[in-house]
Amino acid sequence: MSSTSLSRRARLSTYDLAVAGVFGALAIVLAFTPLGLIPVPNPSEAATSLHLPAIIAGILSGPIVGALVGLVLAVSTWYLYSTAFITFAGGNLLVALAAAFLPRLLIGVTAYYAFRPLRRWPALAAAVAALVGTLTNTFGVLGTLIFLGTLPVALLAPVFSMNVPIEVALALVVTIPTVAVLRAMGRGRVAALRD
Amino acid sequence: MNLLLPGMYFAADTALHRLDPRVKMGAAMALMVLPFAARHPIGHLLAVGLVGAAAVLSRAPWRALLGTLRTVFWLSFFMFFFYFFTTPGRPLLALGGVRVTVEGLLAGALQVYRLCLLAVVAALLTYTTSPLQLTHGLEAMLSPLARIGLPVRELGMVLTVALRFVPTFFEEIETISRAQRARGVDLSSGPPWQRIRNTVPVFVPLFLSAIRRAEELAVAMEARGFRSQPHRTRLYQLTLTRADAIAALIVLACGTIGVLIR
Structure with missing residues (x-):
C-alpha cells in the first residue's frame, strides 16, 4: 500500500497506527455495547467477544499493533471494571493492573506468533491463532489473579468450563472467514501471511 | 442498542473539572487503594471524606452518582455472602450446618463499603474528565x-x-x-x-x-502531513497549576496518614 512507503523508517507506519486506532475503536465499542457480550446461559451470563479485534489486528499488522489494540481494550475494560479488578486483587493495585493489562496486551502478540509458523495453511493457522488468542485472554486475566494468590482456584472452575468453550467457538467462527477474506486482499498486505 | 456506560463525562466548569487529568488519575488510584490499605477507622473516614468532598466539588447529579452503585450491586451481593459465610470467628447464628459469625458480617460489610467507594471514585473521574483528557493524561503518565x-x-x-x-x-x-x-x-x-x-x-x-x-x-x-516520528508537538499542552499542586498535596497527605495510622 502506497501510504506505508511514506513513513517506512518509523517503527510503526501510519497505516499500522490507523489499523491499531480503528481496531481499538472496535474493541471499545464491543466493550460498551451488548454486541460484545454474547448472551449464553452460563454463570457469568455472557461470553465476551472483546478479544476478537486484537486477534485480527495482530494477524493483519503484526504483534506491536496487536499489543496496542490489546492495550486499548485493557484501558476500556479498566474504565468499566476497575472496581471488580481491584476487589478481586484484594486492594493490591499492582496485581489488579497486571491482571487487567498484561493478558490483554498479549492477545494480539500470541495470536500473531501462533499464526506465523502455520501460514502455509491459512485456515488452520487462523483456527490456532483464534484458540491461542482467546485462551491468552481468558486464562490470562483469571490465571494472573490465581497465580498472584488473590483468588481461590475452586471459585473459577465453573467459569473456565462454561465460558472457555463458548469464547473459543466464537473466535473460531469469526477468525477463519475473516482470514479467508484477508488472503483475498493479497498476502503482502497481511503481516502474518508475508514470507 | 444501549450503551453500557457506568459514568459518562458531563461538561461543566467546576474546580474538579479544571484539575489536570494526571492529578485526577493519580488521586483516583490513591483513593481506590486507600479503603484496602487503611487499618484504622480514621483511614476509612479520610477516604470517605475525600470522596464526599470531591463529589460535592464535582456538582455531579447525586442520582446519577448513586446510580453507578447499581453497576456493582451483584458483585457486592456475591462478595458480601462469600465473606459472610467463609470468615471464621465468634458464632452469631447457626442454621443447620451453616454457621455465620460476627467477623463474617463485618468482613462482608467492609467489602461492600470498599466496592461502593471504588465505584463512586471511578464515576467521579469519568464524570469530570473527558475521554480525550484521559488519553492525554495517560500518555503523559506513561511517558517515562x-x-x-x-x-x-x-x-x-x-x-x-x-x-x-x-x-x-x-x-x-x-x-x-x-x-x-x-x-x-x-x-x-x-x-x-x-x-x-x-x-x-x-x-x-x-x-x-x-x-x-x-x-x-x-x-x-x-x-495532511502526518509522519509517525518521535518528535511531534501538541496543540494543547498539559500544565500543572497551583490548584493541581494543592489537590495532589491534600490527597497525598490524607493517603499517607490513612495508611500509616494503625
Whole structure:
C-alpha cells in the first residue's frame, strides 16, 4: 500500500497506527455495547467477544499493533471494571493492573506468533491463532489473579468450563472467514501471511 | 442498542473539572487503594471524606452518582455472602450446618463499603474528565516508559484515533445488525451454538469495514502531513497549576496518614 512507503523508517507506519486506532475503536465499542457480550446461559451470563479485534489486528499488522489494540481494550475494560479488578486483587493495585493489562496486551502478540509458523495453511493457522488468542485472554486475566494468590482456584472452575468453550467457538467462527477474506486482499498486505 | 456506560463525562466548569487529568488519575488510584490499605477507622473516614468532598466539588447529579452503585450491586451481593459465610470467628447464628459469625458480617460489610467507594471514585473521574483528557493524561503518565523503548506516543495517537471512531462503529454495528435482522438472522435467541454462528454475518463485515477505514485514514493522515516520528508537538499542552499542586498535596497527605495510622 502506497501510504506505508511514506513513513517506512518509523517503527510503526501510519497505516499500522490507523489499523491499531480503528481496531481499538472496535474493541471499545464491543466493550460498551451488548454486541460484545454474547448472551449464553452460563454463570457469568455472557461470553465476551472483546478479544476478537486484537486477534485480527495482530494477524493483519503484526504483534506491536496487536499489543496496542490489546492495550486499548485493557484501558476500556479498566474504565468499566476497575472496581471488580481491584476487589478481586484484594486492594493490591499492582496485581489488579497486571491482571487487567498484561493478558490483554498479549492477545494480539500470541495470536500473531501462533499464526506465523502455520501460514502455509491459512485456515488452520487462523483456527490456532483464534484458540491461542482467546485462551491468552481468558486464562490470562483469571490465571494472573490465581497465580498472584488473590483468588481461590475452586471459585473459577465453573467459569473456565462454561465460558472457555463458548469464547473459543466464537473466535473460531469469526477468525477463519475473516482470514479467508484477508488472503483475498493479497498476502503482502497481511503481516502474518508475508514470507 | 444501549450503551453500557457506568459514568459518562458531563461538561461543566467546576474546580474538579479544571484539575489536570494526571492529578485526577493519580488521586483516583490513591483513593481506590486507600479503603484496602487503611487499618484504622480514621483511614476509612479520610477516604470517605475525600470522596464526599470531591463529589460535592464535582456538582455531579447525586442520582446519577448513586446510580453507578447499581453497576456493582451483584458483585457486592456475591462478595458480601462469600465473606459472610467463609470468615471464621465468634458464632452469631447457626442454621443447620451453616454457621455465620460476627467477623463474617463485618468482613462482608467492609467489602461492600470498599466496592461502593471504588465505584463512586471511578464515576467521579469519568464524570469530570473527558475521554480525550484521559488519553492525554495517560500518555503523559506513561511517558517515562518511552525511554525504555515502549511505544507510548503511538499509544496516545492510537487512543485518540480510537475515540474518534467509536461513534462511527457504534452506528455501523447498528446498521449491519439491522441489515442482517432484515435478512432473518436472529441475534438474541436460539441455542448457544446458533447464537455464536449468527454473529458471523455481523463481525466479518465489521472487520472488513474497519480495514477499509484504516486504509482511508492512513492516506488522509499522510496527505495532511502526518509522519509517525518521535518528535511531534501538541496543540494543547498539559500544565500543572497551583490548584493541581494543592489537590495532589491534600490527597497525598490524607493517603499517607490513612495508611500509616494503625
